[in-house]
Amino acid sequence: MEALVEAATAAPSLHNAQPWRFRYLKDTATFELRAALDHALPHSDPDGRALHLGCGAALFNLRVAATHASWRPVTVLLPDRYDPRLLATVRLERPAGPADPGAGLAGLHPAIHRRRTSRLPFDDERVPDPVRATLREAAEAEGAQLHFPSGWHVQTVLDLIRDAEGRDLADPGRTAELHRWSEDAPGGASARDFAGRPVPARPHGGGEFEELPQLALLGTREDRPADWLRAGQAMERVLLVATGHHLSTALSSEALDWSDLRWTVRDPLSSMGQVHVVLRVGYGPPVPATPRRPVSQVLRVE
Known part of the structure; x- marks a missing residue:
C-alpha cells in the first residue's frame, strides 16, 4: 500500500503544494483520497480548482499503480456529499486478469517516476x-x-x-x-x-x-x-x-x-x-525530479 501511495504522490500540483492525504481501510481494501487543506492555496487557487486537479492526477497514478500490482481499482468520485474533503475512494478488488479493461493502465506505470515538469527551452521540432x-x-x-x-x-x-x-x-x-x-x-x-x-x-x-x-x-x-x-x-x-x-x-x-x-x-x-x-x-533536455513528501506524512492505515 505504501508503494501505491508513493506512486500516487509523484503527481504534479500547483506550486508543488501536494494537497492530498490518503487513508487505507484494511477491512474493505479501500483507499480514501482527501484534500489536505493545510496545503491548499487560498490566494492562488480560491475556488479549489487546482487542488482538485492535483488530487485528480494523484488519483490517476494510484489507479495505474494498483493495476500494475494486479488489482482492479474501483473508483468513486466525491462519494459523500456531506464531506467535500473526501474527493474519491478506490476499492481494490480481485486481481485484474488479462482481459480486464483496466489492464491497459499498467503499461503507463514506468512513466510515473520518469515524468517531469520542465521549465527549460524545448526544441522547435514539431510533435508528430x-x-x-x-x-x-x-x-x-x-x-x-x-x-x-x-x-x-x-x-x-x-x-x-x-x-x-x-x-x-x-x-x-x-x-x-x-x-x-x-x-x-x-x-x-x-x-x-x-x-x-x-x-x-x-x-x-x-x-x-x-x-x-x-x-x-x-x-x-x-x-x-x-x-x-x-x-x-x-x-x-x-x-x-x-x-x-x-x-x-x-x-x-x-x-x-x-x-x-x-x-x-x-x-x-x-x-x-x-x-x-x-x-x-x-522535445527538451532532462530535468531533475522535484521533492515529494514522505509517504509517512500522507498515508494513514486503519
Missing part, C-alpha cells in the same frame, strides 16, 4: 500528428478533451498567460504562496515562467525559448468539482503518455485562475466548455 492524436485519445479516455490550438490562438493564450503572471506578481498573497510552495525553491527545478520571459538565472542551463511553443488545452464540458477531478486524471494520463513518447512537458493554470481571463482561453468553435490546464509540449 500521430503522437498528438494519441495524447487526445488519452484525455478522452478520462472524460476530457485535448485541443492543440492554431498559431493565432497560441499567441493569444501566451499573451493571456503573461497578463496573468504579471497580475500574480502584483498580488502579495499569491507571491507569498509562490515563495512558500513553489517547486522552484532550492532543490527544485530551474526557474522560468511559462510564457518564456527572461529570468535572472537558469541553474540547469538552457538556451532561448522556442519562438512559438506547442501548446495544448485540456478541458471538460462542465465546470464542477467532479469535472476538475476528471480533468486532473486526464491531465496525468496525457502527461504519462507524453513521457512514454519522450516528450518534455510543462503546465500552466495562471490565466485560468482569473475569471475575466479564463473564458478567452478556450476556442469558441470547439465543444470544450471549460479549459482547466494549458500544457506546453515538445
Whole structure:
C-alpha cells in the first residue's frame, strides 16, 4: 500500500503544494483520497480548482499503480456529499486478469517516476500528428478533451498567460504562496515562467525559448468539482503518455485562475466548455525530479 501511495504522490500540483492525504481501510481494501487543506492555496487557487486537479492526477497514478500490482481499482468520485474533503475512494478488488479493461493502465506505470515538469527551452521540432492524436485519445479516455490550438490562438493564450503572471506578481498573497510552495525553491527545478520571459538565472542551463511553443488545452464540458477531478486524471494520463513518447512537458493554470481571463482561453468553435490546464509540449533536455513528501506524512492505515 505504501508503494501505491508513493506512486500516487509523484503527481504534479500547483506550486508543488501536494494537497492530498490518503487513508487505507484494511477491512474493505479501500483507499480514501482527501484534500489536505493545510496545503491548499487560498490566494492562488480560491475556488479549489487546482487542488482538485492535483488530487485528480494523484488519483490517476494510484489507479495505474494498483493495476500494475494486479488489482482492479474501483473508483468513486466525491462519494459523500456531506464531506467535500473526501474527493474519491478506490476499492481494490480481485486481481485484474488479462482481459480486464483496466489492464491497459499498467503499461503507463514506468512513466510515473520518469515524468517531469520542465521549465527549460524545448526544441522547435514539431510533435508528430500521430503522437498528438494519441495524447487526445488519452484525455478522452478520462472524460476530457485535448485541443492543440492554431498559431493565432497560441499567441493569444501566451499573451493571456503573461497578463496573468504579471497580475500574480502584483498580488502579495499569491507571491507569498509562490515563495512558500513553489517547486522552484532550492532543490527544485530551474526557474522560468511559462510564457518564456527572461529570468535572472537558469541553474540547469538552457538556451532561448522556442519562438512559438506547442501548446495544448485540456478541458471538460462542465465546470464542477467532479469535472476538475476528471480533468486532473486526464491531465496525468496525457502527461504519462507524453513521457512514454519522450516528450518534455510543462503546465500552466495562471490565466485560468482569473475569471475575466479564463473564458478567452478556450476556442469558441470547439465543444470544450471549460479549459482547466494549458500544457506546453515538445522535445527538451532532462530535468531533475522535484521533492515529494514522505509517504509517512500522507498515508494513514486503519
